[in-house]
Each structure stands twice: as structure tokens, then as C-alpha cells.
Amino acid sequence: MATPRREAKILIIDNDGGSRFELNHMLQRLGVETIETASDGQEGLAKIAAGDYDLVFMDWVMRELNGHGLTQLRRDGCTVPIVATTANAILGDLKTRLAAGIDDYLSKPLLFANVDAVLRKALA
Incomplete structure (x- = not known):
């Protein structure tokens, strides 16, 4: 069953405050x-361990623990959908991320229409 946007619980993980603010604002505009x-x-x-999220947006490149480390969650049984955000959109690297x-x-930079499309898909 689809999760209504207003009821969805979303986590944004990003070491850049401006990026967190921008995505947060877009998600609010999307309901x-x-x-x-x-x-x-x-x-x-x-x-993630303490919460019950419907979707996680995660910057792929961070200092303490990057996207590769966070994908370990999959092997540990985490089923929440994870969307990587990145400034390095190289096709081969993206295939590696999806495989991980x-x-x-x-x-x-994030585009409103793309955030909307990913949100729609993840909450379907």
C-alpha cells in the first residue's frame, strides 16, 4: 500500500548543511x-537504527562514513529505500552504487521534478 506523502517519515543524511536545507525545503513543498x-x-x-523511515536520502560522499559504508545496511537487513545524492554522476560509478x-x-544540483519523481516511486 502506498504511503501518503504527508504521512511519510524521511531522513536526509548529508554533511553539507546547504544541501540538507535545499532537499528539506523541496520535500516540504512536495507535501x-x-x-x-x-x-x-x-x-x-x-x-536509521532508532527510527522507522519510509525513505532515506543519503549523500554518497561524506567524511566519517560514506555511501559505500552505508550500503552495508543492506547486508545487515535494512529494507528502507535509500536514494543516493551525488555531484559525481558518472555512469559506471552509478551502476556500482545501484549494485551495492x-x-x-x-x-x-537537485532538481525539483527529479526529487518529486523519486519520491513518487519510493512511496508507491
């Missing part, structure tokens, strides 16, 4: 009411 953020991978892992357990990706 999402429950949005939490984490400023690094370690904090993100702790929040990422459900989808968005290239930075």
Missing part, C-alpha cells in the same frame, strides 16, 4: 511533513 536530518554517516546510521544496494540516485 512531506516528517523530515529528519543527519549531518554525517555515523549520525545517519544511529537514526542503493535503490535510486539523484544528481546534484
